[in-house]
Amino acid sequence: MEASSIPRIKICCISSVEEAHAAIRAGASALGLVSSMPSGPGVISEPLIAEIAATVPPPIGTFLLTCSQDARDIIAQQRRCRTNTVQICDRLTAGSYADLRGAMPGVSLVQVIHVTGEESLEEALSVASHVDALLLDSGNQSLAVKELGGTGRVHDWAISRHIREQVRVPVFLAGGLRPENVGEAIRQVGPFGLDLCSSVRTDGRLDTEKLARFFTQLRS
Numbered sequence: 001m002e003a004s005s006i007p008r009i010k011i012c013c014i015s016s017v018e019e020a021h022a023a024i025r026a027g028a029s030a031l032g033l034v035s036s037m038p039s040g041p042g043v044i045s046e047p048l049i050a051e052i053a054a055t056v057p058p059p060i061g062t063f064l065l066t067c068s069q070d071a072r073d074i075i076a077q078q079r080r081c082r083t084n085t086v087q088i089c090d091r092l093t094a095g096s097y098a099d100l101r102g103a104m105p106g107v108s109l110v111q112v113i114h115v116t117g118e119e120s121l122e123e124a125l126s127v128a129s130h131v132d133a134l135l136l137d138s139g140n141q142s143l144a145v146k147e148l149g150g151t152g153r154v155h156d157w158a159i160s161r162h163i164r165e166q167v168r169v170p171v172f173l174a175g176g177l178r179p180e181n182v183g184e185a186i187r188q189v190g191p192f193g194l195d196l197c198s199s200v201r202t203d204g205r206l207d208t209e210k211l212a213r214f215f216t217q218l219r220s
């Protein structure tokens, strides 16, 4: 793959300072730090998120993943965790993106869109102009226990491509990405970035061999 078409890589579900630095050494441009979620394998405590974020050098994105739907809660969480980016994993229902911008100058906002069908395009278009990037993931917000990420499943990439073509902000693709499908994912969607969690872990821990295999495949 030509270097110019290789997407940035965000390694999510980071659970220690050591994992953060292993991911950066492998080539990650951003790290995902998952706070309290209704379900999923990657949750860590806020004090640990703050500790990890404080050790990460400035060019690297530190994404605080939140399931909160209330702008005031999200602002308070970011103040405790001090990441440079907030990834909003559910729909905002109280307060606004303007509230977030006003209270957190210099902090980037990434909105997750769970790609469930053609209706996801409308959702993406309605929020894209308010945020710095979209992250298109697999998940199901309608379940009794919401599934907001870390599923290990792919979704319909044709819809993700459609979204990527229609919005003006950078798009990250997530959901079940692994060495065997990453080339096809890039060809089909053309994302700015890729986000992965499950495929680079063994027994819940970041697996540096899997990580290296993923980056090798990406660059081949």
Ligand SMILES: O=C(O)c1ccccc1NCC(=O)[C@H](O)[C@H](O)COP(=O)(O)O
Binding pocket: 012, 013, 032, 034, 037, 039, 040, 041, 042, 043, 065, 089, 137, 138, 147, 148, 149, 150, 151, 152, 153, 174, 175, 176, 177, 195, 196, 197, 198, 199
């Ligand atoms: O991992 C979790 O526990 C989690 C829960 C809720 C939202 C996001 C979560 N993980 C972070 C991510 O955004 C994942 O990297 C993304 O969903 C891709 O995961 P995977 O399909 O396992 O590569």
